[in-house]
Structure formats: C-alpha cells, structure tokens
Amino acid sequence: MLSQKTKYALKALLYLAQQDINHISKTTDIAESANIPKKFLEQILLDLKRGHLVGSKQGKLGGYYLLKSGNEITLADIHRLFDGAIALLPCASLNFYERCSDCKDESECLLRHGLMTIRDETLKAMQGITIASLVKK
Amino acid sequence: MLSQKTKYALKALLYLAQQDINHISKTTDIAESANIPKKFLEQILLDLKRGHLVGSKQGKLGGYYLLKSGNEITLADIHRLFDGAIALLPCASLNFYERCSDCKDESECLLRHGLMTIRDETLKAMQGITIASLVKK
C-alpha cells in the first residue's frame, strides 16, 4: 500500500499537471484543492524538489511547478522516491537491494526468484502509469 | 514490501511443503531450519491456522502440516492474510475496500482507475506464484 505521503505527492503532481504551462502554484492552493494538510504538503513538495520532479520559485508570487512533463513521471518514480523499493523484499530489489538478515544463503533462497518475477511485472505496470495518463482519464 | 511476518509465513509454508506427506512438523524444527524467532513463529502458525492454510495436532508429537496442496496456496493469499490489500490504496482494493478519508468525491478521483489497473496486473502476477512453484525452483 502507498503511504499517505505518497498519495499526497501524487495528488499534488496531478494538480500541477492540470495547470497552464508556466503557471506557478502556491502550496496553499494545492493543499486546499487536493485536501492535504498544508504543513505536511510543504515537506512533500520539498521532497519532490529534491527528486527533481518539481521546481520552485521563492518569495512573493513564488510556488511550485513541474520540471518534467507529465508523461515522463511514472508511478514507479514516485513510489521509489517516497515508499522506496517496488520489490516485495529488499533482496529482490533493483534500486534498493539489501540482504535479508535472516537469510542463510541467498543463492539457496526459494523466495527470491519468484519475488523478482513479481517485481518485473509490477514495475512494468507501474511504469505504464504516468501523471499524464492519469490526468487524461 | 512484505513485512517480516509475511516473509516468515512464506518460509514456514515452504518448509512444510518440502516435508513428506502426512509428516507433522514441530514449531521448533521450522524455526531452526528457517531461522525464525520461535515465539514469533508460534503466532504466525496460529494465524496460518486461522486462515485455514495449515492444520495442527496438539500435545506431545503435535505440530503443524499443510491443509492445502502447495499449488493451491498463492502469494496473493499469504499477502492478503498478513499484509492485507494488494492494491496500492484501499479505495482500489477488491478485498479490503475503504474510502479515502481525504477524497472529496471518489468518482472524480484521477488516481483510482490507474491504481486498479496496477492492482489487476499485480494480482495476476501474485496468483501465478504458488508455494509449489517456489519449491520446484
């Protein structure tokens, strides 16, 4: 399941994607429109900025805007940025690989290969969903 | 990501699936073989029992055994039993449906349909992985 944070991030990106090109959105407006606690959203937008998905303008008349076009931002990107690995276990992850502490010998693990199959299919599905494709619906 | 509990459950089921038919396994043996804290495993086996995946025999010479054959137990079943919904949001779930508290109007939600697509594909993949298919590898 997605965390609230990830869901809010998606809703914020959807909001930004629906604005006119070159429009700069205030945190307050996004928060009200998408029903997100404003102070929480501030943190999320900063995370999105660090993830190079949005840009910001400071000061009066400042705010946030998309850095990439909506069809370049996939659900997989957002998931990885906020909720981390897409795989079901770290040992089956491409971007967040880690050994399982309780695993005696990874090469003998019966689970790992199956979970990598799931990962591949889930990843493909998640890469097929973009901010643009969600807006179009 | 799977919780430790779900991973342990899978490992316990894999252990049981590899025993001779009619064999009854002691918690201690499963715990040692699969490297799972014994007291934690006890709880997990009880959960598996409540989920009708394993049966138990009490008293001396007691223990646990599979109630279903390995190819009737899918990764989707285990996930739902321990980690709940497979969908990324409750509003997109088949078995754990719930409204999002911050969602103003579900029918207007841009996220939901895309997440249902992901759910369908992930579910299909997870139903393709069974305890038996994992053991065979």
Place this chain on the structure above:
DNA sequence: TATAAATTCTATAAAAATAGTAGAATTAAA
C-alpha cells in the same frame, strides 16, 4: 496416572515508521 512435550491463549513491551506540527530563517515582488 504421572510426566514430558507439544500447541494455544492473553498480555505486554520495545523499536521503528508514519503522519503531522511549530516556528524561525530566507527570499523576492511591489
């Protein structure tokens, strides 16, 4: 019938993650 060895049940607790808040500092337009 007593003992040993297993499951079962209920409660508790420590640690980590999640969700959100507070407030001061900085930036830039008017």
Place this chain on the structure above:
DNA sequence: TTTAATTCTACTATTTTTATAGAATTTATA
C-alpha cells in the same frame, strides 16, 4: 519596508511492527 511565499530544522504523537513472557491446555507414552 512590507508582504507573502519557500526553506530548514526540530519536535511530537500515534500507529504498526516485531517480537517476548508465561500460564493453560492437550495428548502420547512410560
């Protein structure tokens, strides 16, 4: 200089996760 926005750091409350503890119950068998 004022106003209104982002940015930064720290904190906190709640929930979930990951166990642990110990007593009660069940059943085989000596």
